[in-house]
Amino acid sequence: MTMSWSRRIAGLVVAGGVLILLRAGSLTPLRTAPDGTAMLRLSWSARPERIEQCRRLSDAELAARPQHMRLRWECEGRFARYLLRVSVDGRVLAADTVRGGGLRSDRPMHVFREYAVIPGERRVTVSLRRIDAEVRPDSVADAATAAGTGAADRETREGQERRVRRAEALPALVRMDSTLTVAAQRVVLVTYSSIAHRFVIKRPAVLAFFTTEHTEETEGHDKSVGVKTAHHAKDCVALAGPPRSCTPLWPSGCSPCAPW
Amino acid sequence: MRPLRAADAAATRLYGWRHNPLHQTGTVAAALLGLLIVTGLYLLVFYRVGAPWQSVQRLQADPWLGRWIRSLHRFASDALVVAVVLHAWRLFAQARAWGPRALAWTSGVVLLTVLFISGWTGYVMVWDNFGAQLAVSGARLFDAVPVLSEPVRRIFAGDQAVPSVFFFLNLFLHVALPLAAAAGLWIHLSRLARPALLPPRPLLYAICGALTLLAIVWPSPLAPEAALLSISSQVPADLFYAFWLPWADALPPWLAWTGALVTFGIAFAMPWFTHRPRTAEWTPSVVDERSCTGCNQCPQDCPWEAITMVPREHAHGAQSAFVARVDPAHCVSCGVCAGSCAPMGVGPADRTGRDQLARLRAFIERSDTLARRPVAICCEHAAPAHVAPLMEHGAEVRLVPCAGNLHTSVIELSLRAGAPGVMVYTCAPRDCRGREGPKWLHERVYNDREAELQARVDRARVATAVMAPGDWAGTLAAWTQFSAQLAALSESATVPLDEQLGAICEPVPLEEEAR
Incomplete structure (x- = not known):
């Protein structure tokens, strides 16, 4: 089949058209979110508190057990459930029960939630409150010592381990009440610090929002002293690193150009 | 069958029956896979799992090789999807997808799925805003399956940098899946006595040359780096691989999964639907x-x-x-x-x-x-x-x-x-x-x-x-x-x-x- 020049040119034009279509399909602008949206994102992992009933074994009971099973304190229980409540400007977005992962709910609790919010100044409240009541404070087990018994070291170690686990666990209440200015096309990330036992608002890489009023509340973390702590703050916190240039978005008195 | 015959006729008028690309979609696909492997090996040398976007940016900044080889890799992968889909359409229309050919059809459907997964991992590797969108949407779907207690999306929450191990796993899949596809190709062709693996040389050179020309003259730009605490209103998406993205984000995960599984099931079971009596x-x-x-x-x-x-x-x-x-x-x-x-x-x-x-x-x-x-x-x-x-x-x-x-x-x-x-x-x-x-x-x-x-x-x-x-x-x-x-x-x-x-x-x- 001999090809005429007109067909060759037509073939080249068609091939060029196919290539253009290929490139267009390869780089199609895809709308993934409407303009002017913002998002509240909750994301954390934390170990729920263990609700358990402990009983101290007598020396005789302990001796009757195999060597590797001689724990002074025998505890039975489960991991607590929590009520996660999220509201923006008083409107409740979520009021759900959350629990630890796994079939037995004995794994860390993982939370990942996203809520679309309208950009602007918003009052965001996030709280995580324990639902299950303690059966019995096991601080006795925590503080126990085994003076005079042959298993003193073991019992001390048990107590320490228990205290460490308790220190890592979620408190009975973690609450954040914050008024934020949320910028469009930005995500406000609320996460939980298992060290500070409070919610933390993460700063975006670029100027996104700032806090005008921020209230935190943590309750019942240290049960051995049984105190309720509350922290109130009203400050002007720049949540971004120093911007490359000053923008007029900042209200007076909160200029990021001022020394931090 | 009629649209296929019309398309065949048009392509023959333009390129002659010897070099009609529609007659050899299978060998064109194999040739494009080879081109992807060659360009992919070059890109692999420069890729860094610790700084994915930055390493691609360095490649993109090299006007002599890096930029157009990356673009060629991308365009060849798109052309591969087109070739495979045309190949499937052709065989289906010509009633060549059932009976003794069922193995070739079903293995082809699996190969296409592997190709898509490999493509997704390739885009996530770049870690631009399109790659991040793919990863987040994929994680959202994956989280709907009760396999892991920790949501995969937590990786992309933005509270910390995405770990290098994620990109390493991604890279591993992107390299391993084409190897699996090679094994799949062997099954795909196992019933043919003398399978043709490459198109005639003029057609092979024309396709590779045209894609290279496109990559040099009009290379693919690099999108901005993924910012997990920002919301992109639009991303430059590759619709050959991300055609599902708008639906997956709009639909509940269970519905998206159902749609995907039903589509796969119908495609996979096509030989049984189209089976004819052996008379x-x-x-x-x-x-x-x-x-x-x-x-x-x-x-x-x-x-x-x-x-x-x-x-x-x-x-x-x-x-x-x-x-x-x-x-x-x-x-x-x-x-x-x-x-x-x-x-x-x-x-x-x-x-x-x-x-x-x-x-x-x-x-x-x-x-x-x-x-x-x-x-x-x-x-x-x-x-x-x-x-x-x-x-x-x-x-x-x-x-x-x-x-x-x-x-x-x-x-x-x-x-x-x-x-x-x-x-x-x-x-x-x-x-x-x-x-x-x-x-x-x-x-x-x-x-x-x-x-x-x-x-x-x-x-x-x-x-x-x-x-x-x-x-x-x-x-x-x-x-x-x-x-x-x-x-x-x-x-x-x-x-x-x-x-x-x-x-x-x-x-x-x-x-x-x-x-």
Whole structure:
């Protein structure tokens, strides 16, 4: 089949058209979110508190057990459930029960939630409150010592381990009440610090929002002293690193150009 | 089928049947896979799992190699999806996706899925805002499956940098999946006797050259780095791989999963939906063991490896120790074996050499047109639209299911019956449903391959040509040339009627053999 020049040119034009279509399909602008949206994102992992009933074994009971099973304190229980409540400007977005992962709910609790919010100044409240009541404070087990018994070291170690686990666990209440200015096309990330036992608002890489009023509340973390702590703050916190240039978005008195 | 034929015709008009890319979508896909591996190996050298976007940015900043090789990798992967989808559409439209071909179809569906997953991992590797969108949407779907207690999306929450191990896993999958695809390709082609892996060189060079030119002249830009605490209102998406993104984000995860699984299930099970009874044109070949001489030709010619030689159970007299046996599960009923068997002892029912001769004899008895007009024996799948115009140009047209199915004795008998000449029109060689019909016909007519056209037949009165949709000019030119050639030959050069014809072409009467 001999090809005429007109067909060759037509073939080249068609091939060029196919290539253009290929490139267009390869780089199609895809709308993934409407303009002017913002998002509240909750994301954390934390170990729920263990609700358990402990009983101290007598020396005789302990001796009757195999060597590797001689724990002074025998505890039975489960991991607590929590009520996660999220509201923006008083409107409740979520009021759900959350629990630890796994079939037995004995794994860390993982939370990942996203809520679309309208950009602007918003009052965001996030709280995580324990639902299950303690059966019995096991601080006795925590503080126990085994003076005079042959298993003193073991019992001390048990107590320490228990205290460490308790220190890592979620408190009975973690609450954040914050008024934020949320910028469009930005995500406000609320996460939980298992060290500070409070919610933390993460700063975006670029100027996104700032806090005008921020209230935190943590309750019942240290049960051995049984105190309720509350922290109130009203400050002007720049949540971004120093911007490359000053923008007029900042209200007076909160200029990021001022020394931090 | 009609849109496919129209597309075929258009592509043949533009590029000729030899280089029609639609005829060789499978080999084009294999060639593009090779191109992806070559360019991918280059990109792999510069990729860093600890700083994915930055490493791609460095590549992109290199105008001499990095930028266009990256673009070529991307465009080749898109072209691969197009080639694979066209390949599937073609085989489905031509009813080549069921029965013995079911394995090729189902493995092809799995290969396409592997290709998509490999493509997704490739885009996530770049970690621009499109890659992040793919990762987040994929994680959202994955989190709907109760496998892991920790949501995968937590990786992309933005509270910390995405760990390098994620990109390492991604890279591993992006490299390992094509290797798995290579193994899958072996299964995909396992039932073919002589699979063609590459398109003809001109077409291969043209495709690679065109994609390279596009990559150099109009390279793919690098999108901004993923910012997990920002919301992109739009991303530059590759719709060949991310066509599902708008739906997946709009639908609940369970519905998106259901849609994906149902689509995969329907595609995978297509051979069972389109299954046809193995009768008439789909009946498998059978061997007449009394005629089989054990010459081993049909197993060699069968394009599907459906025929094997097995020891004959009750050999007596001069019968061969081995006899051909057809595996119906592998036989696609192309009839190529019938054309390969000199004693006419194998073939699908009603399409063996004996059946062809019997039909021709019956036609000769009731009509004298064969004695007056040159015969055009046409593959019935080649270009049905050319048949009527060919008859208007003086051809006595006879159709065969495949040129490879045609027994050369039919050509000889036509000439002996007085036909001035016989032209055999085949389909385009890369578009043959019997895969190797035109090749074997040519070998049997001109190169003495069993069952060859006898040497006593005047080759000047025999010709072969390709009849392709969209190339009526080619069909007509071949016919005109053949007619002129016949006109130049004197009537005296006609093959004399050979009294031995019956002994050569006629099957031995069964009653006679029984005696």
